[in-house]
Amino acid sequence: MLRRALIVSALVAAMAISATTAFASSVHLKGGTHAEPDFTDNGLTLTAAGELAGLGNGDVVVTMSATADVTATCSNPSQDGVHQPPGQNPAPITVTGSSTIPATEIKNGNTPFTVTTEPPETPIAGAPDCPNKSWTELITDVAFTSATITVEQPEGTLVLTVDCTFSSPTSDGSVPGNNVTCVQS
Numbered sequence: 001m002l003r004r005a006l007i008v009s010a011l012v013a014a015m016a017i018s019a020t021t022a023f024a025s026s027v028h029l030k031g032g033t034h035a036e037p038d039f040t041d042n043g044l045t046l047t048a049a050g051e052l053a054g055l056g057n058g059d060v061v062v063t064m065s066a067t068a069d070v071t072a073t074c075s076n077p078s079q080d081g082v083h084q085p086p087g088q089n090p091a092p093i094t095v096t097g098s099s100t101i102p103a104t105e106i107k108n109g110n111t112p113f114t115v116t117t118e119p120p121e122t123p124i125a126g127a128p129d130c131p132n133k134s135w136t137e138l139i140t141d142v143a144f145t146s147a148t149i150t151v152e153q154p155e156g157t158l159v160l161t162v163d164c165t166f167s168s169p170t171s172d173g174s175v176p177g178n179n180v181t182c183v184q185s
Contacts, residue, residue: 026054027151027159028184030110036182037149037162039175044119045095046144046170051112052151052160060106061152063098064115068142069169072122074130075138090129093120093142100155115149143169161185 029035030051037050046066070090097117105111120139127137144166151160164182166175 027052027153028054029160029162029182036177036180037164038177039144039147039164039166039170039180041142041144041170041172041175042116043172044122044139044142045097045117046147047114047116048147048149049112049114051110053110055106055109055111055153055159057106058103058154060101060103060111060113061098061155062101062113062115063096063150063152064117064147065094065096065150066117066144066147067092067094068120068144070120070139071141071143072124072129072137072139074127075136076131077134077136090124090137090139092145095120095142141172143171144175145169 029037030053037048040047040049046064046068048064052060052062069092072090095117097115099113099115101111101113120142122137122139124137124139126133127135130137146166147164149160149162149164150158151162153159162182162184164180167179167181170179
């Protein structure tokens with residue numbers, strides 16, 4: 001009798017896990033005006049905002065990783081920063097940021113989200129794009145070329161990936177919707 005109870009309990013637990021996994025696989029960006037995230041280039045950071053649908057119970061972690069072209073200046077230390085030629089096209093960088101949404105903010109499987117990347121580290125250590133490493137290389141702006149948003153529920157369980165590209169690099173301010181193409185998976 002005990003053996004049968006354990007088997008039934010194990011089957012019920014397995015079905016509950018399967019149902020949770022199936023439910024989580026329906027997570028998507030809510031349609032209409034929220035079919036793609038809205039992006040804002042804040043100069044050194046990127047913000048994405050949208051609305052998620054198809055969520056289950058539990059906290060949600062939204063993470064964004066964005067690639068950008070860098071604009072930098074080089075400052076000659078012997079001239080107290082007066083002479084600032086532009087940097088020599090520093091390599092593209094990737095910045096990330098994340099936001100946690102508590103389960104209490106999810107209503108009927110839906111919740112809005114906002115996530116902002118951290119700014120790049122500046123000055124750039126060793127000033128690799130300046131005349132020599134005694135100069136100071138400061139990042140003054142970044143122009144974003146792509147962003148990937150991932151959604152986990154619960155943390156550690158990936159339920160949605162949204163890959164977005166910008167048809168031309170962003171400039172400060174709101175990114176026009178016609179400059180953004182996203183694919184959800």
